[in-house]
Each structure stands twice: as C-alpha cells, then as structure tokens.
Amino acid sequence: MSIRTSAAHLSRQIQPRPALRLAPRLISPYGVQKSPMATVAPPVTQDSTSKKGPTAMVFLNMGGPSSTDEVGDFLSRLFADADLIPLGRLQSYLGPLISRRRTPKIQQQYAAIGGGSPIRKWSEYQCTEMCKILDKISPETAPHRPYVAFRYADPLTEHMYEQLLKDGFGGGNGGRAVAFTQYPQYSCSTTGSSLNELWKWRNRLESKKSTGETHPSGAITWSVIDRWPTHPGLIEAFARNIEAKLAEYPEERRKDVVLLFSAHSLPMSVVNRGDPYPAEVAATVYAVMQRLKFSNPYRLCWQSQVGPSAWLGAQTSDTVRSYVERGQTDLVLVPIAFTSDHIETLYEIDKEVMHEDAKGHPGVKRAESLNGNPVFIQALADIAHAHLQSGDSCSRQMGLRCQGCKSERCLEQKKFFAGEQAKILPTVR
Template sequence: MALRTPLSRACLRTKISPATSVLSQWRRGNATVAPPVTQDATGSKGPTAMVFMNMGGPSTTDEVGTFLSRLFADADLIPLGRLQNYIGPLIARRRTPKIIKQYADIGGGSPIRKWSEHQAAEMCKILDKTSPETAPHKPYVAFRYADPLTEHMYQRLLEDGFGGGKGGRAVAFTQYPQYSCSTTGSSLNELWKWRQRLEGKRATGEVDPSGSIQWSVIDRWPTHSGLVEAFAQNIEAKLAEYPEDRRDNVILLFSAHSLPMSVVNRGDPYPAEVAATVWAVMQRLGMKNQYRLVWQSQVGPQPWLGAQTSDTVKNLMKKGNTDMVLIPIAFTSDHIETLYELDKEVIGEDAEGHEGVKRVESLNGSPVFINALADLAKVHLHSGVACSPQMLLRCPGCVSERCLEQKKFFAKQDQRLEAV
C-alpha cells in the first residue's frame, strides 16, 4: 500500500504486474465458489482443510471502500494510536476515490483471490498424491480485509463438516513467506478470535474440546528451497531479456512491503526474514549481480523502514544506472503493489518507462512455486508440530494481550497433535 503523501491525503497504491497468459484465461470479478466439502476421509488422518491466509484485495472497484475501511481499522497493520477508530475510517473515505481509479487502471480489481484459490487448489491436488494418509486435502482461502473473510471461511469449515463436535484437522498456511506481526500475526489473531466465537464452549475447553477443529500453523518459510528456486528462475528469465554484454551489470532491486519503524523497533522479525530470503536467492544466483533490498508502500508521515523503492530507482538513474530489475520478494502473487505501484508508478513514472528498468514476473501460477507449497505442507503435516518455536516468541516490545492469547492457543494445539 504505497503512500508518498501525508496520511490525511494518502492514497493506497497497489500494483499488478503485466497480465500473464494464465491470468488472461480468467475473468476479473468474483471467483467461482468451490463446491462444499464433506468429512469423507480417505486417509487415516483425513480430511484436512488447507487454509491460505493473506491480506486479500477487492475483486471489483465496488469493494474498494469496504476493503480500505477494514484495513485502516487494523491496528496490527497500521497502528494509529488511541484514535484508530476515528482516524481509520476518515483515511479510508478520503483514499477511496483515488484507489478506485488505481484498481480501474489495472483491470477493475485485484487478481489476488483468483491466484490464491488457484495456488491452494493445485497444491491440494499434489498433496492428495504425496500425503494420502491426510487426504483428501480441501482448499480454503481466508483474507484479512476482503472476501472471503476469515469469519466466512470459518463458517464454511463448520458447514463442510469440520468442528462443531465432529473434530477434524485444519492447517493455517500463511502466504506471507516472511513473518510479521502486522501480517501473519494479524491474520492469526483474527483466526483465533473467530474460533473462540464460532466454536463456542468447545473452543474454551468447557465442552469436549476434541469436537473442535484441530489447528496447526505454517507461520513462516523465508528460505524454503522451492521458494528460492521459483524466485531465482523468474529472475534468470528476466535477465535473459537484456543483451549479453549488459546482463551482469543489471542491478537487482528486491522490493518488499515496508513497516513503520515503531513496529520494527518493537522487535518484529520481518526485516531479518526478508533479508534472509534475498540472501538465499542471491546465493542460488551465484552472486553475479549487484543488489539491494528496498522497501515500498509507505503509508503516512511517520518514519518507515527504508530505503524506499521509488527513491532508490530515481537516485540510481541519476547516477547513470539505467539497467535495473525489480523483484517483489515478499509477495506470492500479483496485486496492486506489483501491478500499479511497481509497474505504473515506479517503472512508468519514476523511471519514465526506461527500457532498462523491468520487473520480474510474480510467482502466480509457477509450477515450481506450487510444488514448494505442497512440500512445505507435507513436511508440516507429518511433523506433529502445531507451529514453529519462533512463532511462540513475542516481540520484546509487544504489549498485545490478544497476541499473547493467540500464541497460547496454538502452543496448546501441540498436545492435541501428539494425541492423533
């Protein structure tokens, strides 16, 4: 969510990369609703619900206002202090007209839902073959600020025969490879909240907790070999577009969504984990090119993690460096941050459309990436572990009671997994 103007005049920037051959086969708009699943276990430990968690995005311009209202109401993502409930809606209303125009410029809506549903469904097909004991694997998507919301996903789980006294296994699979309290943490807080509300006394242990959904979490995967390979292959494909005599001199700019410095200074692990992904990708590429990790989508006048992507591109061009490749290293599919912010603002405006400034294709439907997701899920399902030890460590400066209770809940899920 890019922002180069003061908070009171801010306008969300979301970008979408050029349409790919796969994406062109799909129409923008509401995604097709998948048929209901049932508790038709074919494996000894199935079925298993695989829930992809992400920020989400409006599928149509009509959904932009509601999306922004939810986004600015989330203090985990954009902390606005005690006046959050007043300032958040105000900012959302002021930004809505401009953001509607930005989504119109990228085709009328975000493709993130379609890509998420595609990735989840394809991953589950692979899992049915590679992990038959936990089959069938049923794909779900839970967005934080857009449909399908976490609460709607949870209601669908119950309707499909998970929980509600029937038990069943579900995996919350974050689609943010690098953990941040603002993204994965916020999504897990929301999941925990709706579990407590929708599974009633079973959620608190007052009534047969074995009848509630048994949850585990894939909470981070910044250096998974499949993720690194998928990024590396896309970078190599883009570098191949440059003449051979220029190729090794192309500067690689790994761009990730920025964070407020107040969140960073609290001890959020996101900057370190993004840097770990960048280092792993550069190692795979043989360290042939110069590179930098830069940050995009700053919102408001407060200090944010930098250097900013837009400023970096402009400054490098002033120094005569006109061959640059932008790599969205913290995104697993196209959305407004890639298609509008990087493609139209950074490349189209900051670089003035210079032919030497390009963007790497997003992961989207990459078979390498989808196989990586399946590998991550299989290892997790067979581990008997509810979440990583790192997830249970709170930020040193964290004072959120909701975060504490959410972590306690997932820590207790380990006990249930061992009993299976």
C-alpha cells in the same frame, strides 16, 4: 460404509507412509510439469476414507477488492487493523477518516489494473493446485480441501470458518485444519494479524462465546505454517524468474544489471518493537542471491509507505529514481515478499515506479510474480507435506514474542496456536 469405501480405507492403512524424499518422484521437484487448471473441489465431511483425512488447507493473506465497489470496505477494514497500521488511541477515528479520503484514489488505481485485484484468483488457484499434489504425495491426510481466508476482503476469515463448519469440519465432528500463511516472511502486522483474526473467530464460533467451553470436544484441530522465507522451492521459483528477466538484456550488459528486491515496508514503531519481518525478508534475498551465485549487484528496498510516520526504508521509488539519475538505468525489480500479483506490483511498481520514477527507461524491468508458477506451487505442496508429517503445531520461532510486545491478544493467540512455548516472553507492562 460401502464395500468400495471400506476397501479403499483398508488399502490406505496397509500402504506404507510415504517419506518426504519420495515426493519428487511423484511430482517433478520445482519442475517443468504444469498443473492442470483449477477445478471446484467437492464438499468433504468427516466420514474419512483415509487414515488422517480430510484436511482443510487454509491460505491466509491480506486479500484485495475484486471490484472497485469493494475498495471502500477493504480500506475500512485495513485502516481499522492496529496490527497492520498502528494509529494509537485515535485509531477508531483516524482509520475511517483515512479510508474515506483514500477510497476515490484507490478506486482509480484498481480501475487502472483491470477493475480489481487478482489476488483472490491466484490464491484460490494456488491452494487448489497444491491440494491436488498433496492428495498424491500425502494420501494418509487426504482428501485435502482448499480454503482461502483474507484479512480485509472476501472471503473474510469469518466466512471461511463458517464454510468449514458447513463442510463438516468441527462443530462436534472434529477434523484437522492447517492455517498456511501466504506471507513467506513473518510479521506481526501480516501473519500475526491474520492469526489473531482466526483465533477470534474460532472462539466465537467454536469456543467460549458459542459453547461456553475453551476446548470443546469435536472442535477443529488447528496447526500453523507460520513462515517459510528460505524454503528451497521458494528460492528456486524467485531465482528462475530473475534469470528469465536478465536474459532479456544483451549479454555484455547482463552482469551489471542491478537487482532491486522490493518488499512491503513496515512502520518503524513495529520494527523497533522487535518484529522479525525485516530479518526474514533479508534472509530470503540472501538465499536467492546464493542460488544466483551472486551474479549481479543487488539491494533490498521497501515500498507502500502510508502516512507521515517513519517507515522502514530506503523506499523503492526513491531507490529507482536515485539510480536512474546517476545513470544506472539497467534495473530489475523483484517483488520478494509477495506470492502473486496485486495492487503493489501491478500499479505501484509497474505504473508508478517503472514509468514515473524510472522515467520510462526500457532497461528498468520487473521480474514476473509467482502467480501460477508450477515451481512455486510444488514448493507449497512440499512445505505443507513436511508440516503434515512433522506433527508440529507451528514453528518454534512463532512461540517467541517480540521483545516490546504489549498485546494481550497476541499472547492469547500464541497460547492457543503455539501452546506452552508461547509463555517464553510475558506481556510487557
């Protein structure tokens, strides 16, 4: 270790641990300061120059094809995932069949929004900018290295994990990684599926299948940020976007504009099993309306239903069509469960709902997505900072299984990430 490195190490040890309340003094809270453009972070190893770092910050999300050529593989993985789209015993047959039939149509949709999903661009930008803030407000866990792990598109979870190992995390070197879900509201179909996949590849690359040990020494120490539906920074970012859109209406009409919060729907079989997602989405909506002082009438609706089975409603498209037919043509659609633009906002809402179901009425608008919003990125950093200081492996809520859960994989994943509290509800036979 060089003299300069030793001095830096000693300096960080002497400095007092920064309290969470001091973070806003370093970076303006949910403020107007814009982050610089993302840069490629240099590789890190476990030759740490800080007390607890480096720390891998891994964003978990569904992902999306970056080009139309990737649509087929994306849909194949998506319809093969029984956590997201449960098709029963015929999943292995119906999944590939549905994905092949839908590929040409979905390719056309991605072509219409520019040839691919922007979700990778925004996820990598958000994670990188968050890590820059964390390096300032949490020097004891720095450097923070950004990673993205998508469930159905590149970079896939296994590729992310392989990169972690190449970068010096785990594989006998130890080190810490935080799995940070980018679904603010928890669902077994989204966050749960991503954690199942992460747990699977951890076992394959660092545990049973690779070493024969369940907990080999020098493996990555994982913790999880598994939900954050009412975090003040998230609520502030949504509220400001809504206020900006409402300002586009004449003042005499503004208070009568109906706010339609739209979230991805779930099959009713998942809802009836006890999935917490509907309640957590509703909590986000209510918190946003509290921040807006209930300035407008509002409703929560659901989008992106797939297949003939019953899904959670009312559907966003049906809701807009119904209101427009009744003469309520001032509507603001708010994507409340997404952290960036992707096919559900850019095509389903912007091109289908707003132009077809709304019949082109100019009073039907959409609030901006979070994307590169500095208020939102500051919120991500605050959430991560609080988690890093807490010492918790996950939230208390994550250890509790759905009332009707029968998945052994879910149980084992929760045992790994949540520890002994995961045994609160055993498997239903």
